[in-house]
Amino acid sequence: MIELDEVEANVIRATIFEDKCTENPRKKFKQEVLRSFGDYHNDRRCNELVACAVALIKESDINGTAATKAAARVLDRACRSYRASLTVSSHISSAAKRAKLFKDYEVILDQLNQDQRVAAIFTVDQPLRDWFDGLAGQVLTVLSKYEGRNV
Template structure:
C-alpha cells in the first residue's frame, strides 16, 4: 500500500478523505511506471491482480524523464500538477474501481484532470466523477477562484460535448465486463446534473490540518454543486513544504525511471 485514505466527515457539506503517503519509494516507482506509459501495469497492482516486471524502451524513459524535469527558469507548477494528478489517479483506485480514465502524459493538459465511472451491481452507470486535482500553496484561493467557477460551468452544461466523448471512450473499455452495456444510453443518462459528481483533491499544509479547518477549505461546495452530499467529494494530501517536497519526489521518480529494466 502506497497511500492510506482516512475518511473525514463534513456533515451536509461533502464527503472525502485525507491521503497519507505510506511508502514514498513504492509510490515513486508507480509514478515512474505511469510516466513511461505503463499505467495498466500499475492499475493491475493497485487492484490486487499482480503484475510481472515490464521492460521499457530507452525512448520512453527519455520522454518520462523530460516530463519530470524542469527546463532552466521553468516554474514547477505544471510539473507538480502532473505529479499530483498521477498520485490522485492512484488514490482513486482505493475502492477497487476499474473504470478510471488513464492518466495523461502532458504537463499542461487542459482537459479534465481525471474521470471515474461508478456502477450499480447490475452494471448500470450510476455516476460520472469529474476530478479537480490541484497542487498548490494556496488551497483556499485555488478552490474559490479556480475550482468553484469550473464546477459552475459544468453544472450549467458547458463542456458537455467534451465530457460525453470522454465518458463514451471510458464506457467502451467496460464492454468486456458488461457486454450488454448500452454506451449511448449510458452517456445520455449521465448527462443529467444529478449523475455528475465532483472530486476535488488538493494539497494542504498545517493551516488546514484538522477537520474544522478542512471544512472551511471547502466552504460553499454545496452551493456550487447542489444536491446530495455524495455529489461532493473532498480529498486532501498534507505536504508541509510543497515545492521542495515535489522537487525531491520528482528526483526520486527520475531515479526510478532510469532504474526500470531496459527493453533491449
C-alpha cells in the same frame, strides 16, 4: 472517471475531478474549482462530459446503443459526483479550517447529496516544487531499476 455497473451496460457514477497543487488553496478553490464545477453542474460543459464518457466507455465491453445510453447518463445529476482535491500545509488540520477551505461547495453544487461532493486535501509541509522534485527523483530511480531488470 466513470463507474460501470457490473451486470448491466450502464454508468452508475461519473466523477468530475479538480486536483490542484497550490500555495493558496482557498483562492484556487474559490476562483477556479468552484467556477469549473459550476459550469459542469449547470450544463455549460455537457459536450465535454459526454465526450469524456464516450472515450472511457470505448475502453469497456459496452458498444452500440448501450454505449450511447451509458454515456448519456453523465448528464443525469443524480449519477454525477465532484471531487476537489487541494494541496495544503499542516496548519489546515482542524475540521473547522477544512470547512472554511471548502466553503460554498454545497451552494455551487445545489441539489446534490453530500456524498456527491468530495473534498480532499494532500498535506505538504515544504515548498511544493522541492517536494515534487524529490518525488520525481525517487520515481526515476525506481523506474531505472525496474527497466534494468525487465528490458
